[in-house]
């Protein structure tokens with residue numbers, strides 16, 4: 129879908145981020161969801177390659193905090 133995060137394609141776009149990951153085809157500006165924004169480049173690569181859900185990269189405590197914050 130058009131309004132989905134360009135990294136995971138699972139969550140709506142919330143932020144503009146900048147990534148430079150040659151192996152993922154990222155060369156600057158990328159529109160990302162709240163989950164992908166704070167992940168490191170290694171996690172981003174894994175998500176794009178294996179179509180993982182970025183929510184799974186957060187430990188439960190942080191996960192709950194983010195959900196609460198965005199409710």
Ligand SMILES: [Zn+2]
Pocket residue numbers: 133134135136137138139160161162163164165182
């Ligand atoms: Zn995402």
